Amino acid sequence: MKLSSSFDISWRFLRVWQRNLIVYRRIWKVNFLPPLFEPLFYLLAFGMGLSTMIGTIHYAGVDISYLTFITPAILAINIMYNAFFETTYASFVRMYYQKTFDAMMATPLSLGEVITAEIIWGATKSLFATVIMLAVLSGFGLIHYPDGLLIIPLAFLGGVAFGSVGMLFTGIVPSIDVFNLPIFLFITPMFLFSGTFFPVENLPDWAQHLALALPLTHLVRLTRHLCLGLVGVDLLLEAAYLLVFCLIFYPLALISMHRRLIQ
Amino acid sequence: MQYVIQAQSVTKVFNGFTAVNEISFKLIAGECLGLLGPNGAGKTSTIRMTYGFSPMSSGRLSVFGLDIRTHWREIKGRLGVCQQENSLDPDLTVQQNLEVFGRYFNIPAGATREKARKLLEFIALDHRRDAQVSELSGGMMRRLVLARALINDPELVILDEPTTGLDPQSRHQVWEKLENLRSEGLSILLTTHYMEEAARLCDRLIIMDHGEILVEGKPAELIIEHAGRNVVEIAQPTDELREFIRSRDLTHDDLGRRILIYGDENDQLFDIIRERFCKENCSLRGSTLEDVFLRLTGRQLRE
Incomplete structure (x- = not known):
């Protein structure tokens, strides 16, 4: 059987990516504010509020301050949020309310190109936010360079992973309110239990295994080791996990959107 | 003859419902072809297949002589589409x-x-x-x-109800623009609910219902063939009038409180009817595309 034209994907997808960039640039001041201030809020809350009660944490053979421990998690969580919210709420609005995808489908673009562009755009937003946050956090001496620079391409990889999952949900949810469900069942548990605010090892055994299956756990490990300058070959395995995650969820996202839109 | 669109036995089935049932039509280069039909007749499904948005269930469809299944990208690059919803x-x-x-x-x-x-x-x-x-x-x-x-x-524009929901001024402005484009030789495929729009813009019309083509032809020819030249409309018809219609075997539609009689020599007929059956409640007017449309697709609501 011939594969549907939806899955014919060329570099033309960059045109749709450009469209999103144009819209982003129109309100760039608003877009730059959250990644600029959010890390400051976290540092204020955890650095001044919480870390005095915690002291140091023993992580990967070294003793580090609680602030140093959670800084990489703030980066990882933001990578997840930027991509996931872009390909869920924002993409859904473009698809369902604004009919933007319908208009694009009347041009030489294929559906696969539109969806790919949305996911890559979500990853781009993760990357932009990460660059701004790195700049802010570097001011506090919380990032180890040059290893910390690797977090920038990592933000893109993580963005593709979470963006693909988000797009899969966009292909499935009957209405925009239903996004509450994957956020409650998938995003919030990751936010709390992926080694973000306390080491995964503090969890009971069964929960540790569960946490290891979640992509944010691996992204946090990567950002943490890069922030601390603890770079080893084992990090490649973590990155490989994210890559495999993309290879599974990107095609699933394409299939779910094809089923939703092509009738 | 150069054909911009050639559709052969094109069918579209959604979850067991046949929206378009083996329709065949052609669009000649430089003409404006109108698709008319009540809601759910299959107009939008037909044009969505034509611009490659919606895959055909079966049949053959070529645009600019290229197969839509294989050359969709090239085809879409050479046509322009106005979708029904604001996008x-x-x-x-x-x-x-x-x-x-x-x-x-x-x-x-x-x-x-x-x-x-x-x-x-x-x-x-x-x-x-x-x-x-x-x-x-x-x-x-x-x-x-x-x-x-x-x-x-584009060499072809596809318009899905281009003036639905517009006020008369805006509608006439859109028509003017479309007439400009047509005079420049652009091929146009359009769907509409407005008979005035179809009569004014289209060289040829296809009237569809239930996913099938009922008739096809030039607007003026369709009117003469299906609704005659003139219509006599009689409000509150009497039984004697109905008897008269039966005896003369006149082409008519009986709507209960109103009767429409279609014919070519209605001038004479009108005089007879007015004299014998009604003094004030009857009128004579030219047949329109709306008469054709309602005769062919029926008068019941489609919702």
Whole structure:
């Protein structure tokens, strides 16, 4: 059987990516504010509020301050949020309310190109936010360079992973309110239990295994080791996990959107 | 004869429901072909297959002599589409809507800017180039959708109900633009609910219902063939009139409180009817496309 034209994907997808960039640039001041201030809020809350009660944490053979421990998690969580919210709420609005995808489908673009562009755009937003946050956090001496620079391409990889999952949900949810469900069942548990605010090892055994299956756990490990300058070959395995995650969820996202839109 | 669209036994089935049932039609280069039909007749499904949005269930469809299944990208690059629902990009300005859309066709940025400028002039929106789409009136939006469909200099434009929901002024303005385009030799495929629109713009019409083509022809010929030249309308008809119609075997529609009689020599008939059956409640008028449409597709509501 011939594969549907939806899955014919060329570099033309960059045109749709450009469209999103144009819209982003129109309100760039608003877009730059959250990644600029959010890390400051976290540092204020955890650095001044919480870390005095915690002291140091023993992580990967070294003793580090609680602030140093959670800084990489703030980066990882933001990578997840930027991509996931872009390909869920924002993409859904473009698809369902604004009919933007319908208009694009009347041009030489294929559906696969539109969806790919949305996911890559979500990853781009993760990357932009990460660059701004790195700049802010570097001011506090919380990032180890040059290893910390690797977090920038990592933000893109993580963005593709979470963006693909988000797009899969966009292909499935009957209405925009239903996004509450994957956020409650998938995003919030990751936010709390992926080694973000306390080491995964503090969890009971069964929960540790569960946490290891979640992509944010691996992204946090990567950002943490890069922030601390603890770079080893084992990090490649973590990155490989994210890559495999993309290879599974990107095609699933394409299939779910094809089923939703092509009738 | 050069055909822009050739559809052969095209069928579309959605979850067991046949929306389009083995229809065949052709669009000749340079003509405006209208698809008429009540809601759910299969018009939108037909044109969605034509511009490659919706895959056919079976049949053959070629546009510009190319198979839509295999050459969809080239075909879509050479046609322009105005969809039924407003799909303008609300995140962009009027001008950006045209420029960004042009980029989807891989038209160089400089060329799209120039083209966008000309098109905004054409639709008389050049003074609103920096406006947000949401600030435009319904008529302005529809003109912008039309301009957007022309950004790639298409050889064929496909219009799905281009004037639905517009006020009479805006509707006439859209018609004027479409007539300009037609006189320049652009091929047009359009669907509409407005008989006046179909009669004014279309060289040829196809009337569809229940996914099938009922009739096909030039508007004037369809009127004469299916509704005669004239119609006598009688309000509150009497039983004697009904008896008279039966005895003469006249082509008519009995709506209960009204009877429409179609015919060619109605001038005489009208005089007879007025004299014998009604003094005030009857009138004579020319047959219209609406008569043809209602005769062929029935008068019951489609919801």
